[in-house]
Amino acid sequence: MPGHPPEEDEPPSRGRPFGLYSCHRPVTLRVYDSGLMSPELLEPDIRRLVQSRIREGTLSPTTVVIPPGRLSKGGDTCIVCGFVIIAGRNEADVSGFHAHERCAVIWREESDRLL
Numbered sequence: 001m002p003g004h005p006p007e008e009d010e011p012p013s014r015g016r017p018f019g020l021y022s023c024h025r026p027v028t029l030r031v032y033d034s035g036l037m038s039p040e041l042l043e044p045d046i047r048r049l050v051q052s053r054i055r056e057g058t059l060s061p062t063t064v065v066i067p068p069g070r071l072s073k074g075g076d077t078c079i080v081c082g083f084v085i086i087a088g089r090n091e092a093d094v095s096g097f098h099a100h101e102r103c104a105v106i107w108r109e110e111s112d113r114l115l
Contacts, residue, residue, distance in 0.1 A: 041081065046103055049081060050110045061111035066092055069101030080107050 053059035074087025080103035
């Protein structure tokens, strides 16, 4: 945070982690110089999110083959987790929707389990 002196035992970094709570579970986000936030969600958390969204009907199961990821130009929102995809991160185009590559793969795996 601007103007915030680093703690003595805090390593220098470009992004400073902040804790948020989603469904009563901590979620770590990093704020980068660009001002955008990206998820640092663990795989089990992404799986729970995908399972919940498919169950609620806010994310349809997918049967498409997930193409190899490509470096993102940044600014698109991930259809799976809802976070902005940061430039330079791997992104997958799934039936015209943008997703973090990791989110897209988990989306497909969880869809396969349900179908």
